Amino acid sequence: MRMTISEKIIASAAGLEKVSAGEIHTVNVDRLMSNDGTTHLAIDMYNTLLKKPRIADKDKLVFIIDHNMPADNPKTAAAHKKMRDFAREHGIAFYEGKGVCHQIMMEEYVRSGELIFGADSHTCTYGALGAFGTGVGNTDFLYAMVTGKSWVLVPPTLRFHLTGKFREGVYPRDLILTIIGDIGADGATYKVMEFTGEGAKAMNINERMVLANMAVEAGAKTGIFEPDEAALEYLENHGRKPKYLFKSDPDAVFEKEYHYDLSKIEPVVARPDNVDDVVSVDEVGDVKINQGFIGSCNSGRIEELRTAASILKGKKIADGVRLLISPASNTVYLQALQEGLMDIFIDAGAMIMNSNCSVCWGGCQGVIGEGEVLISTGTRNFKGRAGHKDSKVYLASAATVAASALAGKIVRADRVIA
Amino acid sequence: MGYTCIEKIIMKNLGQNHVRPNDIVTVNVDRVMIHDIFVPFVADKFEEMGFEKIWDPEKVVLIYDHLVPTSRVEDVRHFQIGDAFAAKYGIKNVHRGDGICHQLMPEADYVKPGDVVFGTDSHTTTYGSIGAFSSGVGYTEMAAILGTGQLWVKVPETIRVTIDGKLPAGVMSKDVILRLIGDLGADGANYKALEFAGSAVDSMSIASRMTIANMSVEAGAKAGLFAPDEKVAEYCGVSIEEIPDISADENAKYAKEIRYKAEELVPVVACPSSVDKIKPVTEVEGTPIDQVFIGSCTNGRLEDLEIAAKILEGKKVADYVKLIVTPASREVYRQASEAGILETLIKAGAIVTHPGCGLCCGRSGGILSEGERVVATNNRNFLGRMGPSSVEIYLSSPAVAAASAVSGRIALPAL
Amino acid sequence: MEKSKVWKFNHNVDTDQIIPSQYLLLPTIEEMKAYTFEPLIKDFAKQVQPGDVIIAGENFGCGSSREQAPRVLKELGVRAVIAGSFARIFFRNAINIGLPAIICKEAYDKVKQDDVVELDMSEGLLKIGDETLTCTRLPEYMQTILNAGGLIEFLNKEEVE
Amino acid sequence: MKIKGKVWVLGDDIDTDIIIPTEYLAMKSIHDMKQYAFSPLRPELAASIRPGDIIVAGKNFGCGSSREQAPEIIKSLQVGCVIAKSFARIFYRNAINNGLLLVEHDLLPELVTEGEDITVSVGEYIEHKDKRYDLSPLPTNLMEIIAAGGLVEAMKKKNSRND
Incomplete structure (x- = not known):
């Protein structure tokens, strides 16, 4: 058959035997997610621009309020109300304040083998379960909502072979930042990043999400893993079954293959203002910080919270530094409470926020001021992303963020522990 | 004298x-x-x-x-x-x-x-x-x-x-x-x-x-x-x-x-938009609401969260209604966490935010939109305090607030 | 060929620079457009004239899926964005809303801010001074959407037929 | 001290969130904030008030928070004075400390109509439609602060004497 996982998913969604990179096909979309970043605009378009406003299948839609949650001004509140009223009127699944959209989607909806559109660039996260998730704008979203269909340009696939094991204190987060640093912020534009090998297989689904989630930061259409026992177990624990369990054929065509030995990865940071300006934490120099952030659809899950707690336990964050922690969903929040992690954070002087996008997107809670420096487990470090246009964002692992919050400057976690 | x-x-x-x-x-x-x-x-x-x-x-x-x-x-x-x-x-x-x-x-x-x-x-x-x-x-x-x-x-x-x-x-x-x-x-x-x-x-x-x-x-x-x-x-x-x-x-x-x-006192609310417009809950019972806020320097303490948790235990916040809980301090958060109160609240669907003034001071923490109605445990229901002037704020005890969150309407706590 | 003034941008212009997050939930594009390129250029929205073009380097529009990014540009009357390459979602969004996103590898190195260029969209030609550059053609499917004026117009047309 | 001006009439319990909503409190200066004065109740008012105009209200004017921006904003709109049946305590102190003149009067708020002109002679009388209403003088310690031009000026004087 000579197809990759992504090609197989697209072929099945297009009702075709075979598709190849470069072709444009009309596909049926399995599920559509939209959040408060743009849904109000899609609803306005639905109400004013369509000749025949209709919803192809309301059961495929999910609306999630997570970006500015809870609302911090009347205009945001109005956008939320528009979304809530529309969901209510049309019987669309609706989540408000329950967590970051991609985490909710993974916990509640995503199945291996599905093709999912989300009106959010990090929809590529769902590749952790072997689904083809990709971000679209609200016009694409609206078209798919009305027709149940969309078009895709079949992307070529880059394959990343992961071997070896991470050393102590090195995390999937360091790996994905390293990869983006190597291939560049447009190194995978319009392509798929497929992760494979023993190193990929050894990761649990949450860890795979860290990788898949940031594929878009290299420009990729999605990041994807072959669904295996870990995926099946995750689905079973969440009460679901896979749609398809696709694997890339041995003779599938990959545009390029990369090899990474996990044991050689170092703790790294991405320096402002580009995700691909990646250096070892030790090379970053003396950088004082004003705020740390642990959370987001990239790194707000139980693994990251455990790591942060192990570093913060019994210690206090540096005077004048703010450390924000936002669990990726209420499910994560509950588990962290049960494991006593929240008590550790509260005692260390951190602020524990409700599950939301927080400063990762910079529209609401935790925004930083003029000239301030943030170290974050979020997805982007663009200029002005976290607040004031003259502020700076460094991206790093939860361990590096926690350690830096203790030191008041960017440091490697093992330096603080020692 | x-x-x-x-x-x-x-x-x-x-x-x-x-x-x-x-x-x-x-x-x-x-x-x-x-x-x-x-x-x-x-x-x-x-x-x-x-x-x-x-x-x-x-x-x-x-x-x-x-x-x-x-x-x-x-x-x-x-x-x-x-x-x-x-x-x-x-x-x-x-x-x-x-x-x-x-x-x-x-x-x-x-x-x-x-x-x-x-x-x-x-x-x-x-x-x-x-x-x-x-x-x-x-x-x-x-x-x-x-x-x-x-x-x-x-x-x-x-x-x-x-x-x-x-x-x-x-x-x-x-x-x-x-x-x-x-x-x-x-x-x-x-x-x-x-x-x-x-x-x-x-x-x-x-x-x-x-x-x-x-x-x-x-x-x-x-x-x-x-x-x-x-x-x-x-x-x-x-x-x-x-x-x-x-x-x-x-x-x-x-x-x-x-x-x-004391025996003659009943659960009351302050109706929009003055603190002295007091009515027994029974007079406004059933009024649909969009949001509930439990917190502030008035009612964000352990006993306030505790009674809310007691009322919300094993229940769910009504559909399309938000319950925002903001503990009054780090210490209160810590105690509520240890007592399992936060767990109960989150299981019921509450949104728990970091301790602070939150929604009460009207700058963040759950601002509302035109025509929405909120039951809140804080101290002021002034015009425009939590969003546009058309937002209606009812002030109540944490017990009434929690009961209202469950029913989606202003409600008396069943205790 | 129509003449257009050039706004020149660098490589990797991301969606947060085109329209920062804090303005995304404003009720309308009309209100949002005043903040276009706020982190980069003071008062861009006041200075840009309908018919102007943006010429940028590689990876224009990287970052989020916010469709507000191409929409504020269209709302301000930007005639086309010409870049060495585009981030995927921005590219798709631009076509979907009827904002021409044109790939032209050489343009970035050959123009400076405030130059006047001539653009022939039907032929895919960009004239800079005496030199005429050929732009990469859109896939036919996307060209059809763009010609319809965007995806919604395309959909509405489909509904009639 | 005599003030003659056009009146703007407001009701009872004009609270500090009406005078200046919290949303705008963290703006850098009173100048940035003042356009939002009274916005929840009468969004047009801040732009309509002219220097020397007089605000007349019912009971408990300025109730609510201790935000001193409330009297400062009224002062910055160059309102001649505020006449109300009563003032909330903290607002009263804050107004005096900022040199904003307040006049308590039970009757006048019932008699005036928006747009009319009145004259206030501080500590003596109010004149409305050719009728005069007596006013009682302010306590000495308050008059001292007002005479100095507000508490900042009073303290400045005190500190420069100490030098």
Whole structure:
């Protein structure tokens, strides 16, 4: 058959035997997610621009309020109300304040083998379960909502072979930042990043999400893993079954293959203002910080919270530094409470926020001021992303963020522990 | 002729054995609190006035609570100015994101019974719960206090409120103070002190008393006082003998005396948009709501979260309704976490935010949209306080708030 | 060929620079457009004239899926964005809303801010001074959407047929 | 001291959130904030008030928070004085400290109609439609602050004397 996982998913969604990179096909979309970043605009378009406003299948839609949650001004509140009223009127699944959209989607909806559109660039996260998730704008979203269909340009696939094991204190987060640093912020534009090998297989689904989630930061259409026992177990624990369990054929065509030995990865940071300006934490120099952030659809899950707690336990964050922690969903929040992690954070002087996008997107809670420096487990470090246009964002692992919050400057976690 | 509680505190402060209402006196300030919103203004005025040092930096507490977490890029400026001011003038007591000022001041031992305390916030009256004369001032006066350690006050007349008996199940101290504000009117105690007594008050926890003292200002009062008892001594970590005698004399002279029988009180709400528009919950029961807020310096303490959790245990917040819970301090969060209260609340679908002023101050934490309705446990339901003027705010106890969250309509707690 | 003034941008212009997050939930594009390129250029929205073009380097529009990014540009009257390459979602969004996103590898190095260029969209030609550059053609499917004026117009047309 | 101006009439319990909503409190200056004065109740008012105009209200004017921006903003709109049946305590102090003149009067708020002209002679009388209503003088300690031009000026003087 000579197809990759992504090609197989697209072929099945297009009702075709075979598709190849470069072709444009009309596909049926399995599920559509939209959040408060743009849904109000899609609803306005639905109400004013369509000749025949209709919803192809309301059961495929999910609306999630997570970006500015809870609302911090009347205009945001109005956008939320528009979304809530529309969901209510049309019987669309609706989540408000329950967590970051991609985490909710993974916990509640995503199945291996599905093709999912989300009106959010990090929809590529769902590749952790072997689904083809990709971000679209609200016009694409609206078209798919009305027709149940969309078009895709079949992307070529880059394959990343992961071997070896991470050393102590090195995390999937360091790996994905390293990869983006190597291939560049447009190194995978319009392509798929497929992760494979023993190193990929050894990761649990949450860890795979860290990788898949940031594929878009290299420009990729999605990041994807072959669904295996870990995926099946995750689905079973969440009460679901896979749609398809696709694997890339041995003779599938990959545009390029990369090899990474996990044991050689170092703790790294991405320096402002580009995700691909990646250096070892030790090379970053003396950088004082004003705020740390642990959370987001990239790194707000139980693994990251455990790591942060192990570093913060019994210690206090540096005077004048703010450390924000936002669990990726209420499910994560509950588990962290049960494991006593929240008590550790509260005692260390951190602020524990409700599950939301927080400063990762910079529209609401935790925004930083003029000239301030943030170290974050979020997805982007663009200029002005976290607040004031003259502020700076460094991206790093939860361990590096926690350690830096203790030191008041960017440091490697093992330096603080020692 | 005897003296009221506030007269005694002022006499003690002045080292005099006599004062009368309407005397204008200059008190020596035992502690001041400045919060983040007003820090830049205080700093400006202080320097404009030409002061070079703070009279006693140990007595100054800076608390960042209104803008925590930040919601606008300008918010950080307040922390920067506060930190710089603290460094320049040697202020050591700075709290960043540790909770709401009025919760922290008593909780972190900054206030003792008999103290005279001023804060740049109207709800500074809260510390009357542990027998301090505490009141809100503007930032200009705060700047003057920082320089001089003194403030002129007019000795207020006192209204004595006696509540005897046992409050019925589901009736909380919030219902008591709302009822009182309704009876007195929003200016019924303007320029006066309120003094609370009676067996119902005696059996109240410090937290419940804080709710009452806190909202005394909503009737215009300068202070809301409770004579310190064993519970206060325990709360403050002192023995009752160490507390100065500031209890009112039996023959003290009051401007007015009001009595309530606790058994006759019912759950009430303050209807939009004034704090004195009080109705029994039964009259507004069934009104659909969009959001519920449990938190603030009025009702964000452990017992408030506890009763909410009790009502929400095993239930779910109604569809399309948000329940936002904001613990009053780090300490309250910690205790609620250990007691499993946060777990219960989150399982029921609550959104738990970091301790701070949150929605109550109207800058973040769940602002509403046109025509929406919220049941809230905080202290003000003014027009435009939580969004556009068309937002309707009903103030209630945490029990009524939790019950309303479950039903999606204003509801009586089933207890 | 129509003449257009050039606004020149660098490589990797991301969606947060085109329209920062804090303005995304404003109710309308009309209100949002005033903040276009706020982190990069003071008062861009006031200075840009209908018919102007943007010429940028590689990876224009990287970052989020916010469709507000191409929409504020269209709302301000930007005639086309010409870049060495585009981030995927931005590219798709631009076509979907009827904002021409044109790939032209050489343009970035050959223009400077405030130059006047001539653009022939039907032929895919960009004239800079005496030199005429050929732009990469859109896939036919995307060209059809763009010709319809965007995806919604395309959909509405489909509905009629 | 005599003030003659056009009146703007407001009701009872004009609270500090009406005078200046919290949303705008953290703006850098009073100048940035003042356009939002009274916005929840009358969004047009801040732009309509002219220097020397007089605000007349019912009971409990300025109730609510201790935000001193409330009187400062009224002052910055160059309002001549505020006449109300009563003022909330903290607002009263804050107004005096900022040199904003307040006049308590039970009757006048019932008699005036928006747009009419009145004259206030501080500590003496109010004149409305050829009728005079007596006013009582302010306490000495308050008059001293007002005479100095507000508390900042009073403190400045005191501190320069100390030098």
